Amino acid sequence: MFLRMIKGTLLRQWKKMLMIAFTIALGSSLATAMLGVMLDVGDKVNQELKTYGANITVVPKRASVIGDLYELEDGGTSGAYLKEDELGKIKTIFWAFNIVDYAPFLNAAATLDDGSEVTVVGTWFDHHMDLPTGEQLDAGVVSMRSWWEIESGAWLDEQAGADPDAAMVGTALAQRLGVTAGDTIHVTGSTSDRTLKVVGVYDAGGDEDDQIYVQLGTAQALDSLEGSIDSIEVSALTTPDNELAERAAKDPSSLTVSQYETWYCTAYVSSICYQIQEVITDSVASPVRQVADSEGAILEKTQLLMILITILSLIGAALGICNLVTASVMERASEIGLMKAIGAQNGAVSALVLTEILITAVIGGVAGFFAGWGFAQIIGHSVFGAAINIRPMVIPIVAVLVVLVTLIGSIPAMRMLLRLRPAEVLHGGH
Amino acid sequence: MSLLELKNVYKIYGELHALDDVSLKVEKGEWVSIMGPSGSGKSTMMNIIGCMDKPSKGEVLLDGVDISKQSAKELTTIRRDKIGLIFQQFHLVNYLTALENVMLAQYYHSLPDEKEALEALDRVGLADRARHLPSQLSGGEQQRVCVARALINYPEIILADEPTGNLDEANEAIVVDLFHKLHNEGTTLIVVTHDPEVAEVAQRTLVLRSGRLAKEVVNQNFTGQIHFDRS
Numbered sequence: 001m002f003l004r005m006i007k008g009t010l011l012r013q014w015k016k017m018l019m020i021a022f023t024i025a026l027g028s029s030l031a032t033a034m035l036g037v038m039l040d041v042g043d044k045v046n047q048e049l050k051t052y053g054a055n056i057t058v059v060p061k062r063a064s065v066i067g068d069l070y071e072l073e074d075g076g077t078s079g080a081y082l083k084e085d086e087l088g089k090i091k092t093i094f095w096a097f098n099i100v101d102y103a104p105f106l107n108a109a110a111t112l113d114d115g116s117e118v119t120v121v122g123t124w125f126d127h128h129m130d131l132p133t134g135e136q137l138d139a140g141v142v143s144m145r146s147w148w149e150i151e152s153g154a155w156l157d158e159q160a161g162a163d164p165d166a167a168m169v170g171t172a173l174a175q176r177l178g179v180t181a182g183d184t185i186h187v188t189g190s191t192s193d194r195t196l197k198v199v200g201v202y203d204a205g206g207d208e209d210d211q212i213y214v215q216l217g218t219a220q221a222l223d224s225l226e227g228s229i230d231s232i233e234v235s236a237l238t239t240p241d242n243e244l245a246e247r248a249a250k251d252p253s254s255l256t257v258s259q260y261e262t263w264y265c266t267a268y269v270s271s272i273c274y275q276i277q278e279v280i281t282d283s284v285a286s287p288v289r290q291v292a293d294s295e296g297a298i299l300e301k302t303q304l305l306m307i308l309i310t311i312l313s314l315i316g317a318a319l320g321i322c323n324l325v326t327a328s329v330m331e332r333a334s335e336i337g338l339m340k341a342i343g344a345q346n347g348a349v350s351a352l353v354l355t356e357i358l359i360t361a362v363i364g365g366v367a368g369f370f371a372g373w374g375f376a377q378i379i380g381h382s383v384f385g386a387a388i389n390i391r392p393m394v395i396p397i398v399a400v401l402v403v404l405v406t407l408i409g410s411i412p413a414m415r416m417l418l419r420l421r422p423a424e425v426l427h428g429g430h
Numbered sequence: 431m432s433l434l435e436l437k438n439v440y441k442i443y444g445e446l447h448a449l450d451d452v453s454l455k456v457e458k459g460e461w462v463s464i465m466g467p468s469g470s471g472k473s474t475m476m477n478i479i480g481c482m483d484k485p486s487k488g489e490v491l492l493d494g495v496d497i498s499k500q501s502a503k504e505l506t507t508i509r510r511d512k513i514g515l516i517f518q519q520f521h522l523v524n525y526l527t528a529l530e531n532v533m534l535a536q537y538y539h540s541l542p543d544e545k546e547a548l549e550a551l552d553r554v555g556l557a558d559r560a561r562h563l564p565s566q567l568s569g570g571e572q573q574r575v576c577v578a579r580a581l582i583n584y585p586e587i588i589l590a591d592e593p594t595g596n597l598d599e600a601n602e603a604i605v606v607d608l609f610h611k612l613h614n615e616g617t618t619l620i621v622v623t624h625d626p627e628v629a630e631v632a633q634r635t636l637v638l639r640s641g642r643l644a645k646e647v648v649n650q651n652f653t654g655q656i657h658f659d660r661s
Contacts, residue, residue, distance in 0.1 A: 005534075339538065342509070343535070345503060345506055345507075423477040423483045426515075
């Protein structure tokens, strides 16, 4: 009988129920879209910010100490090097999946034929790696220096089996030497010399414009530093720092065991740095503060905006539900009065009306979820140029929010229903 | 012990005395009409006897229980178990069929029994209209569904508020004949009406004026076998 009544109400009052479902769908679609974007926006903003460079640099411990002592920005090399063969280990740390890109660097001081000094930087361009985990990774400056403009030629393509003497030259140096793509430059290192073939001229808008970029092995050969690197730049997806992260960054040993576990298992930039130091021998990994802080600030503001929109949309939906359900109960006052008159207790009538509304809410909520998924994709493509990956956790959150908003929106109608006296609606009070 | 007894019952709204010191008794199996002009307190009395309202003062004993002292929840239970209600406007649920409307009273009382509900509709001559919606039934048929709904749970009293007020003569006769049938089966009937001819077919007529019991008329000619015919 209960189901017959529910079915009867839903089918015969479908216009009213459709309006309620539409209101709930509107609220749930906005909630889904905002929560979906909010939970995915961290990665999206991070990836967006990754185009502005690495957020972690790794240098040899000795170089770091000297850098701190003499307040050198790049720390200097001071004859200390990291081991090239340990580079793959970076993708084996706890937060390996958050490491989106990295590249090693070796600066070799070389002399040009005109006697001038030039820095030849050995690095990865689009280096392919088969990791011990079975994973494959293409890493290097092609993606980490995405803002470089190629003025002539093209990026050096390591994977296409580029010539070991292939080089990319900064625009300032190219102008000074009068070289362009296809020309050669002769450089002499401390132990050997090479005739480099220019495959591209880049405009970095900084000091790199006076440098030559070559493959890592080429730079190592100039100074006979095979297997050595000066530094590593790492792009990692990070969680904004909080008080725990700041404390841990200063001294991880000051944390309690549970605090340490929380910190270690959260993608704070400090915990990722710590884990990199664990796998790279005698290294110091430190965050590039400006980038890391920008990421955190933008992320927090974006997420706050999303939360506010979600809350406002749900308040709007609750108000809409409140009006519609109250109107529905008022219209059905004589029906509800009759049920009470023939023996229905308040609980039974409330259960009936609430079930009708919740079924409508579920239908509206499901429709709204899919609409919200669509909205999220529109937002993703128009703002971030990529699809938004709706996390599975959005489903239970939206479900709970829909039920809560529906119940809260139904409170005035339920109060009216409970106060309704059959004598007043079935015939006059006196 | 009387089935229903009102002892010095008042219902006061501000300055207005809708019921003013009313006392009466209704015996089990009796058929009583309550008459009076508009505003005389008929509906107020109907609401109090039907456990849909409580008096401001006085006692209302139904089957020995003082309903003026019961909570709203207890009154609902008494209404469900002891009273069958018939309304002038029928008050059928418009999206349920005639059969489902009858079963609705069973649902809130105990358990819906389709066979029993069909039998109740058969008693009021509507077995063949059981699957029709109220909108597909005439006024008389709707009122008969209302009667079937009122008697489905075997109540102690059937309370009818202007049961023929919205009916034409033919349907009025059918409904009054149904009351005769129910009375002959031992059902206690209290019918509130402003129609003297409908009132006169009862065993006893109570006349209300300005909230007071003005007159009580016993129908000496009551046989219980009357076929109602206004002409």
